[in-house]
Amino acid sequence: MKIIYSSYISNPKNVCFDGEDNDEQVLLILRKHFITNLGWILIALFIFNLPEFAFFILKLNGVTDFSFLPLSYRFVLSFFWVLVSFGFFFSEFLTWYFSVYIVSTKRVVDIDFSGFMHRRFSEALLTNIQDLTHQISGVSQIVFHYGTLFIQTAGEKQEIEFESIPSPAKAQDFISDLTRGVKKDLGTGNFGDEKSVEGKTQ
Amino acid sequence: MITLADLFSNEIFLLAAKVSLLALQLMYAVFAFIVLRQVGLMHRTFQTSFGILFKSLALIHFLGVVFLILLSVFLL
Numbered sequence: 001m002k003i004i005y006s007s008y009i010s011n012p013k014n015v016c017f018d019g020e021d022n023d024e025q026v027l028l029i030l031r032k033h034f035i036t037n038l039g040w041i042l043i044a045l046f047i048f049n050l051p052e053f054a055f056f057i058l059k060l061n062g063v064t065d066f067s068f069l070p071l072s073y074r075f076v077l078s079f080f081w082v083l084v085s086f087g088f089f090f091s092e093f094l095t096w097y098f099s100v101y102i103v104s105t106k107r108v109v110d111i112d113f114s115g116f117m118h119r120r121f122s123e124a125l126l127t128n129i130q131d132l133t134h135q136i137s138g139v140s141q142i143v144f145h146y147g148t149l150f151i152q153t154a155g156e157k158q159e160i161e162f163e164s165i166p167s168p169a170k171a172q173d174f175i176s177d178l179t180r181g182v183k184k185d186l187g188t189g190n191f192g193d194e195k196s197v198e199g200k201t202q
Numbered sequence: 203m204i205t206l207a208d209l210f211s212n213e214i215f216l217l218a219a220k221v222s223l224l225a226l227q228l229m230y231a232v233f234a235f236i237v238l239r240q241v242g243l244m245h246r247t248f249q250t251s252f253g254i255l256f257k258s259l260a261l262i263h264f265l266g267v268v269f270l271i272l273l274s275v276f277l278l
Contacts, residue, residue, distance in 0.1 A: 003250050014251045068210045072277045073219070076270065080227060083266055087230070090263065091237055094256060098244040111248055117236065119243065 007031040008166045017102055028103040032164040033146035040092040048085040101162040103175055110160050122160055124153040126182045134168035220278045227271045234264040
């Protein structure tokens, strides 16, 4: 049940993604902080209540009797408006729900469904992660404790961004530990030590 | 002065209102169909236990619009 509203889910159950290997396991799922939905939730509430506002304005202009509108039109318009309101709410919620950042035992994945008619799927192997940086800026991010995690990789796509995720420092620490462990297992690991930092800045 | 009551008793105005409403509903039906297809794509990309629920809601939403169009054709 937690998966429907939470933005930080550790060890999720019954979850898999496109291209997941059989020996791979999802360890962490992140989404944009729920507070980032406030804008469209307010718009959805406004759209749902728009007929009430319209009637209120008509009443202010002296129109108090709506019997001129045939009953069939009233029914069809009301039904249509409920569908439009639901459609807006549903599409915005789905965009938020399915736009996820996944950390698995092998890679990090960024699935982005911005604008509802657009899909972007980016991934980077844990062994390709070179640097992690998080940023919290602005009043809203400080108050609700969310921010952006930048994942620098050695792959073709240089950077993956986990935007507006809750507790970015915690997520950074988790991915950092995981990456270090994977690199150690492969015998290539010096992730996060001074040498790798110096090598990058020079 | 023409009142709203006069407008809605005019046959031509009612026909124009019906055609406009049907055109809006047809456009919305296209959107509802895109939502239905997109939910399928979303569910294939990231599968959770709520995927079936979302697909069902998208289907009900689309069927609701189709029902409304049929209702408008016969009722208005």
